[in-house]
Amino acid sequence: MMCKAMCLGIAYSSNIGGISTLPGTSPNLIFSEYLNQIYPDCNCINFGNWLLLCFPISVVMLLLTWIWLYWLFIGSDFTFLWRCKGEQSEKEKAARKVIEEEYKLLGAMKPQEIFTSVVFMLMVFLWLTRSPGFMPGWSSLFPHHTGYITDATVALLLGLIFFIVPAYGLSRKYEAMISWEEFQASMPWKVALLVGGGFALAEGAKESGLSMWVAELLAPLGDLPVLATVTVACIIVTTMTEVTSNAATITIFLPILSPLAEAIHVNPLYVLIPTTLCTSFSFLLPVSNPPNAVVFAYGHLTIMDMVKAGLGVNVIGVLAVMLAVATWGVPLFSLDTYPDWAPVLPGHNSTMP
Numbered sequence: 001m002m003c004k005a006m007c008l009g010i011a012y013s014s015n016i017g018g019i020s021t022l023p024g025t026s027p028n029l030i031f032s033e034y035l036n037q038i039y040p041d042c043n044c045i046n047f048g049n050w051l052l053l054c055f056p057i058s059v060v061m062l063l064l065t066w067i068w069l070y071w072l073f074i075g076s077d078f079t080f081l082w083r084c085k086g087e088q089s090e091k092e093k094a095a096r097k098v099i100e101e102e103y104k105l106l107g108a109m110k111p112q113e114i115f116t117s118v119v120f121m122l123m124v125f126l127w128l129t130r131s132p133g134f135m136p137g138w139s140s141l142f143p144h145h146t147g148y149i150t151d152a153t154v155a156l157l158l159g160l161i162f163f164i165v166p167a168y169g170l171s172r173k174y175e176a177m178i179s180w181e182e183f184q185a186s187m188p189w190k191v192a193l194l195v196g197g198g199f200a201l202a203e204g205a206k207e208s209g210l211s212m213w214v215a216e217l218l219a220p221l222g223d224l225p226v227l228a229t230v231t232v233a234c235i236i237v238t239t240m241t242e243v244t245s246n247a248a249t250i251t252i253f254l255p256i257l258s259p260l261a262e263a264i265h266v267n268p269l270y271v272l273i274p275t276t277l278c279t280s281f282s283f284l285l286p287v288s289n290p291p292n293a294v295v296f297a298y299g300h301l302t303i304m305d306m307v308k309a310g311l312g313v314n315v316i317g318v319l320a321v322m323l324a325v326a327t328w329g330v331p332l333f334s335l336d337t338y339p340d341w342a343p344v345l346p347g348h349n350s351t352m353p
Helices: 002-018 026-038 047-073 090-106 111-130 143-148 151-161 180-186 189-208 210-217 219-223 226-240 246-263 268-279 290-297 303-326 329-333
Strands: none
Touching: 002 047, 002 290, 002 303, 026 189, 026 246, 026 268, 047 111, 047 268, 047 303, 047 329, 111 151, 189 210, 189 246, 210 246, 219 226, 219 246, 226 246, 226 268, 226 303, 246 268, 268 303, 268 329, 290 303, 303 329
16 A cells, blocks of 8 residues: 555656746747747746746645645544654564665765756746846847747757767767767657647637637537636536547647636636646646656556545646646736737627626
8 A cells, every 4th residue: 555655656747847948848838939929929928927827726736745645545544743763663574674774875065967957057047037027138138039038049049059968078978968879769759740730720729710600619618717717617627638638639739728707808828827737736646747658557546546636636636727827827927817829709898807
């Protein structure tokens, strides 16, 4: 039971932590690029304010998921949390010994690992300071090229460094830290093609009027409270993403939900942000996402174990997202007003909240 809880905890936390940043999951990246294409005047989403919205969601989800998995697989006795620290049991000593041995096997950090860590921290710093919102970022140094200064610019330029910097210094024969062959082998080309095809599908749905037609069919949802409409959309995508890939799910739903938000005269971000986050909540089945498949192949879990555990985590995730969107998300993205960058359909007052 302990092994089941730990395996599922690792799989679930890899998804829960990923939603905290824009590059953390493929749905977040697809949402960001979709927003740039469909609403080019929308400059309200950046690395910093996305982190402010989603990091608390991740913390809340991790805490509640730990409680849920502990109760489901180990028991309901949580008295150890406030029990005074005493002599360690044999099991605790054995666990500590294993962890210490594995840590020693890692050895000292290699120069290549140190360099990679520095580049990674520099990349995060540049993401946070590109356009923080509350003050001018470094992108303001290039006022005539704002369209070319994005998070992708930072990632590409720093990634290029790895193709130039020698892996073993100048004392040995020159060899870059990453070769083109290694890059091709590790690059997820299927995801790149799927994302590109998704953008083409979104543009086709917009130009043909298909997305507007579907949005008009869903317009009766506008009679519901906005929070209820968003909750229904979140439940639909959470269900759908269990049997399809996260990237495919968000690619299908973004061109439908944004015209829906325009049709009911709600800030598109109010609908798109929570549904994008819920697309990453694929916890039920081994086929739902790669981490689930990895821990299921490890051999200690049954499908029913994953369904029982995943159902609870899905509920936790949807509730945490709705809490965030209804509270600190409103002032962060002005979700209670209809933005100037979104089109105003006939019959609506542009000043209407």
